Amino acid sequence: MYFNKESMIDEFDLIQSASYVKGWSDQAYIYGYGVEGGGYADEPVNFQNSKDGGVVDSHIQKVNSRSKTVKETRQLRSMSERLQRSSYRFSPIDDTVDKELTRSSWTREDIALFCLRSMNNNVKKAVKAYKCFTTMMCKFNSKNGNEIDIHNPTILSQLRTGKVVIFDKLDLHGRLLVIINLHHHDPKLQTVDDLILLFVFVIELIMIENPHNYAAERNGLSILINASKIGFSDFRMEYCLRIVQILKKNFPIKIGQLLIFKPSRLIKLSIKLVMLTKKRLKKKFQIINKIFEPLDSITDFDALSHFIDRNHIPKELGGNHDFVSDEFWENKYQGHMLAELFRKRKASNKPPEQIKIIANGGCTTRRTGPKKNSEKNGRKHRKMAN
Numbered sequence: 147m148y149f150n151k152e153s154m155i156d157e158f159d160l161i162q163s164a165s166y167v168k169g170w171s172d173q174a175y176i177y178g179y180g181v182e183g184g185g186y187a188d189e190p191v192n193f194q195n196s197k198d199g200g201v202v203d204s205h206i207q208k209v210n211s212r213s214k215t216v217k218e219t220r221q222l223r224s225m226s227e228r229l230q231r232s233s234y235r236f237s238p239i240d241d242t243v244d245k246e247l248t249r250s251s252w253t254r255e256d257i258a259l260f261c262l263r264s265m266n267n268n269v270k271k272a273v274k275a276y277k278c279f280t281t282m283m284c285k286f287n288s289k290n291g292n293e294i295d296i297h298n299p300t301i302l303s304q305l306r307t308g309k310v311v312i313f314d315k316l317d318l319h320g321r322l323l324v325i326i327n328l329h330h331h332d333p334k335l336q337t338v339d340d341l342i343l344l345f346v347f348v349i350e351l352i353m354i355e356n357p358h359n360y361a362a363e364r365n366g367l368s369i370l371i372n373a374s375k376i377g378f379s380d381f382r383m384e385y386c387l388r389i390v391q392i393l394k395k396n397f398p399i400k401i402g403q404l405l406i407f408k409p410s411r412l413i414k415l416s417i418k419l420v421m422l423t424k425k426r427l428k429k430k431f432q433i434i435n436k437i438f439e440p441l442d443s444i445t446d447f448d449a450l451s452h453f454i455d456r457n458h459i460p461k462e463l464g465g466n467h468d469f470v471s472d473e474f475w476e477n478k479y480q481g482h483m484l485a486e487l488f489r490k491r492k493a494s495n496k497p498p499e500q501i502k503i504i505a506n507g508g509c510t511t512r513r514t515g516p517k518k519n520s521e522k523n524g525r526k527h528r529k530m531a532n
Contacts, residue, residue, distance in 0.1 A: 275398035329375035366400030
C-alpha cells in the first residue's frame with residue numbers, strides 16, 4: 147500500500163524542519179518504525195527524492211507495503227460483492243480514491259482492508275464498519291467541501307495548540323494512546339463540533355499511517371482526556387460522549403479505555419451522574435485520581451500507572467517521560483510547510499516540455515516553456531535586416 151506525494155504522511159512526516167534535525171526528539175520519528183524489529187528506528191528516518199520529484203520516506207513505504215493474503219483477497223472480493231448487491235455508493239472495492247472520503251491517496255481497498263483486519267477478518271462486520279466509516283467521512287467532508295484537511299483553518303489552528311496528540315508510547319494493553327488536552331480548548335472561541343472535527347482528522351490519520359506496527363488496527367485505541375487544568379465551567383460532558391459514540395459507531399477501531407485525568411470534584415460528580423444512564427459506556431470510562439500506585443497494592447485502578455508504563459508517563463502529567471504535547475503538531479506542521487516549499491520549487495524548476503508538430507510533410511519541435519533570450523535576439527536582428 148503506497149502513498150503518493152500528496153498523502154497525509156507527506157504533509158506531516160516526510161520532511162522535518164532543519165531546526166529539528168540535530169536535536170531530534172522522540173516525537174519527531176513517531177512514525178519512523180524499524181521494518182524488521184517492529185519498534186522504533188534507531189536513527190531518524192531517511193529522506194530521498196522519488197522519480198517524479200516528490201519526497202519519499204523509505205521506512206514508511208516499507209512498513210505500509212504489507213501484502214494481502216490469499217484469504218484476505220477472497221474476503222475483500224466478498225465484501226465488494228455484498229456492497230455492489232446493495233448498490234452502495236462507494237463500491238466496488240478497488241483502487242479508486244474518493245475525494246468525498248479523504249484528501250489523502252487512501253483507496254477504497256485500503257479502507258476495506260483496515261476494516262477487515264480490525265474486525266478480525268469477519269466479512270459481515272467489516273462490511274458494516276466500511277459502510278459506517280465511509281458514510282461518516284462523506285458527511286464530514288461534504289459540509290463545506292473537504293473539511294477534514296490540514297488546510298482547513300479550524301483544524302490547523304487547533305492542531306498547533308497540542309490539543310489532540312498521538313502519544314509516542316503504547317499503553318499496557320498494547321493499544322495506541324491519544325491524549326486530549328482540554329485546557330487548550332476554549333469553549334468561547336471553539337465549539338464542540340470543532341473539537342470533534344479535529345478528533346476525526348487525527349483518527350483518520352492514525353488509520354492511514356497505522357503507527358506503532360499496526361497497534362490501532364490490531365489492539366484498538368485508548369484515549370486519555372487531560373482535565374487537570376480546567377474548571378467545571380470549561381468542561382463539556384458532550385466531549386467524552388461524542389468521542390466514544392463516534393469510535394463505537396463509525397470507526398473500525400476498537401475502543402479500549404477512556405481515561406479522564408484528575409478532573410475537579412464537580413466534573414467528577416457530573417461524570418458519575420451521566421454514567422448512571424450510560425451503562426454500556428460505563429465500562430469504558432475510568433477516572434484517574436493519581437499518577438503512581440504501588441505495584442502490589444489493591445486499588446480501584448484509579449492511578450495512571452495502571453494503564454501506562456510508569457516509565458512512560460509524560461512529564462506534563464507528573465511522570466518522567468520527555469513528551470511535550472505542545473510541540474507535537476508544531477514539528478509536524480513545519481515538516482508539512484517545508485514539503486510544500488520543496489514541491490513548489492520543484493514545479494518552478496521543471497524543464498519546458500517539447501511538442502512535436504507535423505507541418506509541410508516534416509516534423510518540427512516547438513518549445514512550450516519560456517523562450518530563451520538568444521531566440522528573441524535572433525528574431526530582432528532578422529527584423530532589422532529586413
